């Protein structure tokens with residue numbers, strides 16, 4: 001069996017307790033992973049004078065794959081997000097965020113299986129902001145042709161290899177004719193390479209309304225950074241909340257897997273939060289590493305534990321602690337693997 | 340109530356001090372290297388908002404032909420210094436836009452690069 005070395009970044013707030021639980025489950029799945037623990041975030045700033053230490057960068061550059069817990073970013077003034085820095089430094093341009101209904105989670109829908117491909121490095125996240133006078137702030141929204149083309153191409157390619165049928169571009173090109181217009185033009189150009197996949201576009205405001213009314217109509221969505229940020233949280237809400245929304249940040253040679261949610265600091269240390277989102281991100285990572293068998297085992301066991309409702313966390317109506325839920329999955333894997 | 344008039348009343352005037360410039364340039368020659376230009380010294384260069392100088396640059400990084408170059412003043416400067424800078428700078432580099440950087444009541448009115 002192949003051995004993998006994976007950089008583990010436990011993060012801040014509830015991150016470390018979630019990552020411990022997730023590691024326990026993954027280790028019990030039979031894969032051979034050597035975890036290299038590294039840090040990022042505000043504690044690093046205090047200790048090493050930087051949010052993103054060189055050692056962490058070197059570790060990810062070497063291993064080319066990382067699993068990451070959430071970090072805390074102060075709002076408004078203060079420091080840059082260590083997260084965004086990480087995505088930019090490694091040019092992880094594709095933020096893949098599946099929104100798929102999980103059995104048992106209460107929701108009004110029978111079917112949701114949406115794959116969001118969020119451009120992860122440009123747009124108003126380019127961090128080019130100025131106070132251009134003492135009463136006017138300005139943020140440059142940067143959209144480039146190659147940046148837009150590659151996320152569309154990536155999404156079509158992913159859709160094709162995963163048997164998906166439709167890929168749609170989400171934009172506001174009716175208003176932002178240059179920036180979103182360029183994004184959509186590049187999307188259409190990339191689409192030409194995939195004649196078997198149905199394509200189209202939807203304006204972002206309409207997309208929100210449609211998602212809430214009839215999410216089953218959507219398959220794969222390609223989005224610029226900011227719309228992608230917002231729409232993927234909306235999708236998380238549709239499928240059972242942030243506790244179940246996983247993600248991957250993928251570049252041409254490197255991938256960092258992390259949940260959509262943040263560090264939920266008010267619950268830090270209480271072992272209360274749901275580790276499923278990070279665990280499903282870990283399952284995505286195992287598939288990325290071609291460890292399909294372990295990934296399936298964890299997924300099935302997790303669904304079974306959720307289905308039984310005995311050992312689930314508060315957000316799905318249970319009282320289990322983070323690690324109790326993880327232990328229940330480990331126990332279930334033992335039973336399932338033994339079958 | 341006239342909300343527009345109300346809003347205008349709440350404006351707070353601040354004292355602006357010129358401390359540098361962001362110069363946007365177009366070049367096909369890769370990451371530029373700069374000498375010092377009079378009272379201006381290059382602090383960082385970013386491409387698509389990602390810092391490409393100084394520090395680590397991923398070999399995979401997508402770059403376009405448009406760079407933001409931040410020049411900070413090494414001493415007190417006036418608007419005329421920016422004009423002089425652009426005359427010299429423009430002989431070698433093709434710039435698309437310039438944004439003056441000010442502090443307002445001592446607080447930076449510009450973001451750092453990632």
Ligand SMILES: NC(=O)c1ccc[n+]([C@@H]2O[C@H](COP(=O)([O-])OP(=O)(O)OC[C@H]3O[C@@H](n4cnc5c(N)ncnc54)[C@H](O)[C@@H]3O)[C@@H](O)[C@H]2O)c1
Pocket residue numbers: 069070071072073074083242243258259260261262263264265273274275276277315
């Ligand atoms: N990728 C990241 O590291 C990332 C992403 C988003 C936000 N953040 C940061 O996290 C901090 C907190 O942000 P926030 O409060 O806006 O968002 P958050 O996602 O941390 O929390 C929002 C709410 O969602 C619920 N929630 C989140 N994760 C959960 C889980 N695993 N199980 C159960 N419930 C969960 C909680 O009720 C929480 O109060 C901020 O500093 C923010 O910048 C980091």
